[in-house]
Protein backbone atom coordinates (compact mmCIF):
# COMPACT_ATOMS: atom_id res chain seq x y z
CA UNK A 131 0.00 0.00 0.00
CA UNK A 132 1.12 3.59 -0.56
CA UNK A 133 0.67 6.55 1.81
CA UNK A 134 2.05 8.96 -0.78
CA UNK A 135 -0.05 11.97 -1.68
CA UNK A 136 0.42 15.34 -3.37
CA UNK A 137 -0.97 18.74 -2.36
CA UNK A 138 -0.93 21.45 -5.03
CA UNK A 139 1.84 19.62 -6.84
CA UNK A 140 3.84 19.25 -3.61
CA UNK A 141 4.50 15.53 -3.31
CA UNK A 142 4.56 14.02 0.18
CA UNK A 143 6.23 10.63 0.60
CA UNK A 144 3.80 10.05 3.45
CA UNK A 145 0.45 11.72 4.03
CA UNK A 146 1.43 12.07 7.72
CA UNK A 147 3.45 14.98 9.04
CA UNK A 148 3.73 17.30 12.03
CA UNK A 149 1.19 19.96 12.99
CA UNK A 150 2.67 23.44 13.37
CA UNK A 151 3.36 24.15 17.05
CA UNK A 152 4.82 21.23 18.99
CA UNK A 153 8.53 20.42 18.60
CA UNK A 154 9.12 22.47 15.42
CA UNK A 155 10.53 25.76 16.74
CA UNK A 156 14.32 25.19 16.54
CA UNK A 157 16.53 23.92 13.70
CA UNK A 158 17.33 20.83 15.79
CA UNK A 159 13.63 20.05 16.23
CA UNK A 160 13.01 20.59 12.51
CA UNK A 161 15.97 18.32 11.67
CA UNK A 162 14.47 15.58 13.85
CA UNK A 163 11.26 15.79 11.79
CA UNK A 164 13.40 15.70 8.63
CA UNK A 165 15.11 12.54 9.89
CA UNK A 166 11.79 10.88 10.77
CA UNK A 167 9.16 9.19 8.59
CA UNK A 168 7.09 12.40 8.53
CA UNK A 169 6.11 13.18 4.93
CA UNK A 170 6.97 16.89 5.30
CA UNK A 171 8.54 19.39 7.71
CA UNK A 172 6.20 22.15 8.94
CA UNK A 173 7.67 24.98 11.02
CA UNK A 174 6.28 26.71 14.10
CA UNK A 175 4.16 29.74 13.12
CA UNK A 176 6.52 32.64 12.55
CA UNK A 177 6.09 36.33 13.32
CA UNK A 178 8.31 38.98 11.72
CA UNK A 179 10.38 39.32 14.90
CA UNK A 180 11.49 36.65 17.39
CA UNK A 181 9.06 36.21 20.31
CA UNK A 182 9.50 34.75 23.79
CA UNK A 183 5.79 33.95 24.06
CA UNK A 184 3.69 33.75 27.21
CA UNK A 185 5.03 33.02 30.73
CA UNK A 186 5.40 29.38 31.76
CA UNK A 187 3.83 26.96 32.59
CA UNK A 188 2.02 27.34 29.30
CA UNK A 189 1.53 23.70 28.18
CA UNK A 190 -0.11 20.82 30.06
CA UNK A 191 -1.10 17.27 29.13
CA UNK A 192 -3.98 15.15 30.42
CA UNK A 193 -4.73 11.54 29.42
CA UNK A 194 -7.29 12.89 26.93
CA UNK A 195 -5.30 15.70 25.33
CA UNK A 196 -3.46 18.97 25.82
CA UNK A 197 -4.00 22.58 26.76
CA UNK A 198 -1.61 25.33 25.63
CA UNK A 199 -1.26 29.06 25.76
CA UNK A 200 2.22 29.34 24.25
CA UNK A 201 1.66 32.85 22.94
CA UNK A 202 3.38 32.38 19.58
CA UNK A 203 6.96 31.86 20.79
CA UNK A 204 9.20 31.55 17.74
CA UNK A 205 12.66 32.42 16.42
CA UNK A 206 11.34 34.99 13.97
CA UNK A 207 10.60 34.81 10.27
CA UNK A 208 14.17 35.06 8.97
CA UNK A 209 15.24 32.04 11.04
CA UNK A 210 12.68 29.80 9.35
CA UNK A 211 13.48 31.25 5.95
CA UNK A 212 17.20 30.54 6.54
CA UNK A 213 16.34 26.99 7.61
CA UNK A 214 14.89 26.28 4.16
CA UNK A 215 18.33 25.61 2.62
CA UNK A 216 19.11 23.21 5.51
CA UNK A 217 15.80 21.41 4.89
CA UNK A 218 17.08 20.52 1.44
CA UNK A 219 19.10 17.72 3.09
CA UNK A 220 15.85 15.84 3.71
CA UNK A 221 13.98 14.40 0.74
CA UNK A 222 10.71 15.94 1.83
CA UNK A 223 8.89 19.27 1.42
CA UNK A 224 9.57 22.11 3.87
CA UNK A 225 6.40 24.10 4.60
CA UNK A 226 6.56 27.41 6.48
CA UNK A 227 3.78 28.46 8.86
CA UNK A 228 3.32 32.21 9.29
CA UNK A 229 1.13 34.03 11.80
CA UNK A 230 1.74 37.74 11.50
CA UNK A 231 0.50 40.08 14.23
CA UNK A 232 -1.10 42.25 11.54
CA UNK A 233 -2.24 41.93 7.93
CA UNK A 234 0.79 44.00 6.93
CA UNK A 235 3.17 41.64 8.74
CA UNK A 236 1.63 38.68 6.91
CA UNK A 237 1.96 40.49 3.56
CA UNK A 238 5.56 41.49 4.33
CA UNK A 239 6.47 37.87 5.14
CA UNK A 240 4.72 36.57 2.04
CA UNK A 241 6.52 39.13 -0.15
CA UNK A 242 9.84 38.00 1.33
CA UNK A 243 8.99 34.37 0.46
CA UNK A 244 8.47 35.14 -3.22
CA UNK A 245 10.55 32.83 -5.39
CA UNK A 246 12.11 30.96 -2.45
CA UNK A 247 12.80 27.66 -4.18
CA UNK A 248 13.46 25.61 -1.01
CA UNK A 249 10.03 26.33 0.44
CA UNK A 250 7.33 24.00 -0.85
CA UNK A 251 4.29 25.85 0.54
CA UNK A 252 3.06 28.38 3.08
CA UNK A 253 0.54 27.61 5.83
CA UNK A 254 -1.04 30.95 6.80
CA UNK A 255 -2.29 30.66 10.37
CA UNK A 256 -5.69 32.35 10.80
CA UNK A 257 -6.35 30.76 14.16
CA UNK A 258 -3.84 31.45 16.91
CA UNK A 259 -6.03 31.64 20.03
CA UNK A 260 -3.35 32.78 22.47
CA UNK A 261 -2.11 36.27 21.59
CA UNK A 262 -3.83 38.39 24.28
CA UNK A 263 -5.95 41.12 22.79
CA UNK A 264 -5.91 39.67 19.28
CA UNK A 265 -9.17 38.08 18.13
CA UNK A 266 -8.72 35.12 15.80
CA UNK A 267 -8.88 36.22 12.15
CA UNK A 268 -10.54 32.91 11.26
CA UNK A 269 -13.65 33.85 13.28
CA UNK A 270 -14.03 37.17 11.47
CA UNK A 271 -15.17 36.44 7.91
CA UNK A 272 -14.67 40.00 6.63
CA UNK A 273 -11.14 40.17 8.08
CA UNK A 274 -10.37 36.76 6.57
CA UNK A 275 -11.49 37.98 3.14
CA UNK A 276 -9.56 41.25 3.49
CA UNK A 277 -6.39 39.39 4.42
CA UNK A 278 -6.71 36.77 1.67
CA UNK A 279 -7.35 39.53 -0.86
CA UNK A 280 -4.05 41.18 0.02
CA UNK A 281 -2.17 37.89 0.35
CA UNK A 282 -3.14 36.74 -3.13
CA UNK A 283 -1.89 39.97 -4.64
CA UNK A 284 1.65 38.96 -3.62
CA UNK A 285 1.94 35.22 -3.10
CA UNK A 286 3.78 33.05 -5.62
CA UNK A 287 4.23 29.81 -3.63
CA UNK A 288 1.39 27.33 -2.97
CA UNK A 289 -0.51 28.73 0.04
CA UNK A 290 -3.02 27.21 2.43
CA UNK A 291 -4.68 28.46 5.60
CA UNK A 292 -4.83 26.95 9.11
CA UNK A 293 -8.43 27.27 10.26
CA UNK A 294 -9.93 27.31 13.74
CA UNK A 295 -12.69 24.81 14.43
CA UNK A 296 -16.20 26.02 13.58
CA UNK A 297 -19.29 24.78 15.40
CA UNK A 298 -22.33 26.57 13.92
CA UNK A 299 -23.29 25.28 10.45
CA UNK A 300 -23.92 28.73 8.91
CA UNK A 301 -20.33 29.64 9.86
CA UNK A 302 -19.03 26.82 7.63
CA UNK A 303 -21.01 28.26 4.71
CA UNK A 304 -19.82 31.80 5.41
CA UNK A 305 -16.14 30.81 5.62
CA UNK A 306 -16.38 28.49 2.61
CA UNK A 307 -17.81 31.40 0.60
CA UNK A 308 -14.65 33.36 1.41
CA UNK A 309 -12.21 30.51 0.81
CA UNK A 310 -13.75 29.49 -2.52
CA UNK A 311 -12.96 32.94 -3.91
CA UNK A 312 -9.19 32.35 -3.70
CA UNK A 313 -6.78 29.89 -5.37
CA UNK A 314 -5.80 28.20 -2.12
CA UNK A 315 -3.71 25.05 -2.29
CA UNK A 316 -5.20 23.65 0.93
CA UNK A 317 -6.97 24.36 4.18
CA UNK A 318 -5.84 22.71 7.40
CA UNK A 319 -8.72 21.78 9.70
CA UNK A 320 -8.38 22.30 12.69
CA UNK A 321 -6.33 24.36 15.08
CA UNK A 322 -6.87 23.84 18.82
CA UNK A 323 -10.31 24.53 20.29
CA UNK A 324 -9.62 27.94 21.77
CA UNK A 325 -9.89 28.94 25.40
CA UNK A 326 -10.65 25.72 27.19
CA UNK A 327 -9.90 25.39 30.89
CA UNK A 328 -8.14 22.48 32.61
CA UNK A 329 -7.97 22.53 36.40
CA UNK A 330 -6.28 20.48 39.09
CA UNK A 331 -8.88 19.63 41.77
CA UNK A 332 -6.18 18.56 44.22
CA UNK A 333 -4.44 21.93 44.27
CA UNK A 334 -7.70 23.63 43.31
CA UNK A 335 -5.88 25.67 40.68
CA UNK A 336 -5.55 26.08 36.93
CA UNK A 337 -2.64 24.22 35.29
CA UNK A 338 -1.18 26.89 32.98
CA UNK A 339 -0.16 30.43 33.90
CA UNK A 340 -1.23 32.69 30.98
CA UNK A 341 -4.78 33.97 30.50
CA UNK A 342 -6.01 32.77 33.93
CA UNK A 343 -5.46 29.19 32.80
CA UNK A 344 -7.39 29.42 29.54
CA UNK A 345 -5.78 27.77 26.50
CA UNK A 346 -6.17 25.92 23.20
CA UNK A 347 -7.35 22.30 23.57
CA UNK A 348 -5.87 19.48 21.48
CA UNK A 349 -5.79 15.69 21.44
CA UNK A 350 -8.58 13.14 21.99
CA UNK A 351 -10.82 15.91 23.31
CA UNK A 352 -11.16 17.44 19.84
CA UNK A 353 -11.29 14.57 17.33
CA UNK A 354 -15.08 14.71 16.70
CA UNK A 355 -14.84 18.46 16.09
CA UNK A 356 -11.81 18.00 13.82
CA UNK A 357 -13.54 15.27 11.78
CA UNK A 358 -16.67 17.42 11.39
CA UNK A 359 -14.61 20.36 10.12
CA UNK A 360 -12.65 18.17 7.67
CA UNK A 361 -15.90 16.62 6.40
CA UNK A 362 -17.81 19.90 6.10
CA UNK A 363 -15.11 21.79 4.24
CA UNK A 364 -14.49 18.74 2.03
CA UNK A 365 -18.12 18.99 0.90
CA UNK A 366 -18.18 22.81 0.63
CA UNK A 367 -14.85 23.80 -0.96
CA UNK A 368 -13.75 23.72 -4.60
CA UNK A 369 -12.28 20.32 -5.33
CA UNK A 370 -8.85 21.82 -6.08
CA UNK A 371 -8.53 22.99 -2.46
CA UNK A 372 -7.13 20.03 -0.52
CA UNK A 373 -8.19 19.44 3.08
CA UNK A 374 -5.43 18.64 5.59
CA UNK A 375 -6.77 16.93 8.70
CA UNK A 376 -5.49 17.83 12.16
CA UNK A 377 -6.90 17.06 15.58
CA UNK A 378 -6.97 13.96 17.77
CA UNK A 379 -4.70 11.79 15.61
CA UNK A 380 -2.73 9.36 17.75
CA UNK A 381 -3.20 6.11 15.79
CA UNK A 382 -3.49 4.78 12.27
CA UNK A 383 -7.23 4.43 12.85
CA UNK A 384 -7.55 8.14 13.70
CA UNK A 385 -5.64 9.03 10.51
CA UNK A 386 -7.88 6.64 8.54
CA UNK A 387 -10.98 8.43 9.89
CA UNK A 388 -9.64 11.85 8.83
CA UNK A 389 -8.94 10.59 5.30
CA UNK A 390 -12.37 8.89 5.11
CA UNK A 391 -13.87 12.33 5.92
CA UNK A 392 -11.95 13.85 3.00
CA UNK A 393 -8.43 14.69 4.20
CA UNK A 394 -5.63 14.36 1.63
CA UNK A 395 -3.02 14.43 4.39
CA UNK A 396 -3.01 14.39 8.19
CA UNK A 397 -1.04 16.41 10.76
CA UNK A 398 -0.09 15.19 14.23
CA UNK A 399 0.31 17.65 17.11
CA UNK A 400 -0.43 16.58 20.70
CA UNK A 401 0.63 12.97 20.08
CA UNK A 402 3.88 14.15 18.47
CA UNK A 403 4.51 16.32 21.56
CA UNK A 404 3.84 13.28 23.75
CA UNK A 405 5.65 10.52 21.80
CA UNK A 406 8.27 12.27 19.67
CA UNK A 407 9.13 11.42 16.07
CA UNK A 408 8.41 7.67 16.43
CA UNK A 409 4.71 8.63 16.14
CA UNK A 410 5.14 9.19 12.38
CA UNK A 411 6.51 5.69 11.63
CA UNK A 412 4.12 4.01 14.08
CA UNK A 413 1.00 5.74 12.78
CA UNK A 414 2.09 5.19 9.16
CA UNK A 415 2.56 1.47 9.87
CA UNK A 416 -0.83 1.23 11.59
CA UNK A 417 -2.54 3.10 8.73
CA UNK A 418 -0.85 0.82 6.19
CA UNK A 419 -2.07 -2.26 8.06
CA UNK A 420 -5.65 -0.94 8.10
CA UNK A 421 -5.50 -0.19 4.37
CA UNK A 422 -4.08 -3.66 3.72
CA UNK A 423 -6.86 -5.35 5.70
CA UNK A 424 -9.51 -3.33 3.87
CA UNK A 425 -7.93 -3.86 0.44
CA UNK A 426 -7.10 -0.19 -0.24
CA UNK A 427 -3.94 0.26 -2.33
CA UNK A 428 -3.59 4.00 -1.74
CA UNK A 429 -5.13 7.03 -0.03
CA UNK A 430 -7.43 7.92 -2.93
CA UNK A 431 -9.10 4.48 -2.75
CA UNK A 432 -11.07 5.60 0.33
CA UNK A 433 -10.48 9.34 0.66
CA UNK A 434 -13.74 11.20 1.29
CA UNK A 435 -15.82 8.03 0.92
CA UNK A 436 -17.52 8.31 4.33
CA UNK A 437 -20.96 6.72 4.12
CA UNK A 438 -24.11 8.39 5.44
CA UNK A 439 -26.93 6.30 6.82
CA UNK A 440 -29.70 7.54 4.56
Ligand SMILES: O=C(O)c1[nH]c(=O)[nH]c(=O)c1I
Nearest residue numbers: 199200201202258260322346
Ligand atom coordinates in the same frame (compact mmCIF):
# COMPACT_ATOMS: atom_id res chain seq x y z
O1 LIG B 1 -0.04 29.77 21.51
C1 LIG B 1 0.43 29.45 20.38
O2 LIG B 1 1.59 29.71 19.99
C2 LIG B 1 -0.53 28.72 19.50
N1 LIG B 1 -1.26 27.75 20.11
C3 LIG B 1 -2.24 27.05 19.42
O3 LIG B 1 -2.89 26.15 19.98
N2 LIG B 1 -2.44 27.33 18.12
C4 LIG B 1 -1.75 28.28 17.47
O4 LIG B 1 -1.98 28.51 16.25
C5 LIG B 1 -0.74 28.99 18.19
I1 LIG B 1 0.39 30.42 17.17
